[in-house]
Amino acid sequence: MMNHVLMLAALTLAPQDSGAPAVQNPCVTCHEQQPAPAAPGHSFADWKASAHGAVTCDRCHDGDTTATEQQAAHRNVHPSQDRRSRVFAKQIPATCGTCHQQELGYFMESQHYTQLETAQRGPSCVTCHGAMATHVLAPEDLDAACSPCHAPVEGAPPPVLAASRRLLGLTRQTDSLVRSAQSRLDQPVEQRRRDAARRQLRLAQDALQRSRQGWHAFDLALLDSALTQGVRSARRADSILTARPRR
Numbered sequence: 380m381m382n383h384v385l386m387l388a389a390l391t392l393a394p395q396d397s398g399a400p401a402v403q404n405p406c407v408t409c410h411e412q413q414p415a416p417a418a419p420g421h422s423f424a425d426w427k428a429s430a431h432g433a434v435t436c437d438r439c440h441d442g443d444t445t446a447t448e449q450q451a452a453h454r455n456v457h458p459s460q461d462r463r464s465r466v467f468a469k470q471i472p473a474t475c476g477t478c479h480q481q482e483l484g485y486f487m488e489s490q491h492y493t494q495l496e497t498a499q500r501g502p503s504c505v506t507c508h509g510a511m512a513t514h515v516l517a518p519e520d521l522d523a524a525c526s527p528c529h530a531p532v533e534g535a536p537p538p539v540l541a542a543s544r545r546l547l548g549l550t551r552q553t554d555s556l557v558r559s560a561q562s563r564l565d566q567p568v569e570q571r572r573r574d575a576a577r578r579q580l581r582l583a584q585d586a587l588q589r590s591r592q593g594w595h596a597f598d599l600a601l602l603d604s605a606l607t608q609g610v611r612s613a614r615r616a617d618s619i620l621t622a623r624p625r626r
């Protein structure tokens with residue numbers, strides 16, 4: 380009872396002097412005032428600026444959002460190294476998967492998921508996206524992220540990594556060709572070319588969709604076939620739209 384009264388008092392008395400709409404989540408209200416943690420992970424500023432800036436702390440870390448006092452609020456919040464934490468390596472896919480079910484479903488098909496479950500080692504969502512999804516892994520970052528397990532054998536580049544790097548490059552290329560074709564479609568284009576470009580664009584988008592499945596399931600064969608198609612269709616769409624109009 381008392382707790383409730385205190386909580387309401389703290390919420391109404393929270394310093395919101397800027398006149399901006401009050402953030403009602405006590406994790407956010409209190410952590411906004413904390414110094415950046417020394418532990419690896421992410422800072423409040425990273426969170427605020429990220430795609431997850433509207434996803435409150437408790438959605439990934441658990442805790443009690445009806446409490447404003449630290450100890451009570453931290454019920455079920457544990458450091459990420461603690462196996463009870465919802466962001467302990469092995470728990471991360473399920474935690475992210477509460478909102479990203481499709482990616483979780485694909486990931487569960489992968490050998491990495493089995494590795495993570497059984498050996499408690501293996502890449503998870505944060506390996507490629509960071510804790511705040513502030514990035515998607517870039518081809519040049521693959522070595523650092525993957526070579527702890529896919530290490531070069533006798534100096535030769537490991538085939539899994541060489542293939543992954545090439546396919547990640549193709550993913551980006553398809554993505555950017557699709558974007559540029561899409562923005563050209565916003566400009567006046569003669570109808571026949573518009574239709575032809577749209578058809579190719581649809582094929583490229585389907586291929587990108589399949590490649591998302593491929594990345595989350597770590598299925599190199601699927602990635603290869605999807606992206607070969609994707610980059611070809613995206614190039615066609617782009618060149619249909621950039622060709623000089625016939626006179």
Ligand code: HEC
Nearest residue numbers: 405406409436437440441442443444447448449452457458
């Ligand atoms: C009244 C202030 C306050 C509130 C409310 C609060 N925290 Fe914290 N939290 C802290 C402080 C201070 C730390 C730094 C660690 C310490 O000193 O114990 C911390 C640390 C953490 C950590 C780091 C892991 C750990 O255990 O050290 C996480 C994760 C966390 N808080 C999440 C949350 C979540 C989720 C909520 C809301 C359900 C929340 N916090 C509510 C003050 C607060």
Ligand code: HEC
Nearest residue numbers: 410416418419420421426431434435436439458459466510
């Ligand atoms: C989208 C999920 C997500 C959200 C939202 C989120 N975190 Fe985290 N947080 C993580 C993950 C995952 C880690 C573990 C670090 C890693 O694996 O890179 C982490 C690590 C941390 C750490 C470092 C200490 C540790 O236990 O590793 C702190 C402190 C922390 N989070 C606080 C917060 C606070 C405060 C908020 C809200 C302002 C918040 N987090 C929101 C996913 C999230």
Ligand code: HEC
Nearest residue numbers: 430431434438439474475477478479504505508509510512
């Ligand atoms: C409570 C729901 C929720 C949880 C839990 C969550 N996300 Fe998200 N995620 C979102 C929302 C909302 C967005 C932004 C809206 C959108 O574009 O779909 C988003 C966007 C993303 C994006 C796209 C980023 C971009 O720039 O387009 C990635 C990647 C992502 N999340 C990964 C993760 C990972 C990794 C975790 C776990 C550490 C996680 N999410 C946990 C809700 C969630």
Ligand code: HEC
Nearest residue numbers: 490491494500501502506524525527528529539543597599
């Ligand atoms: C913690 C260890 C670990 C990390 C980190 C890791 N992997 Fe793996 N990966 C494995 C294991 C174990 C297998 C199962 C392979 C086997 O049994 O030979 C595997 C399998 C794979 C496969 C399937 C291979 C096949 O023959 O189809 C691909 C693709 C793959 N990994 C790519 C990656 C990429 C890309 C990264 C970096 C984002 C990565 N891995 C990071 C341990 C890891």
Ligand code: HEC
Nearest residue numbers: 472475476479482483486502503504507515554587594595
């Ligand atoms: C091998 C690295 C890798 C891992 C591990 C990984 N992802 Fe991704 N993810 C990607 C790539 C690459 C893309 C973007 C593909 C593109 O640009 O089309 C992506 C895209 C996404 C998106 C955005 C999808 C969209 O339609 O915009 C979300 C959400 C996401 N991943 C969530 C997750 C979650 C949740 C996990 C863990 C279960 C996870 N990812 C694990 C590589 C990874």
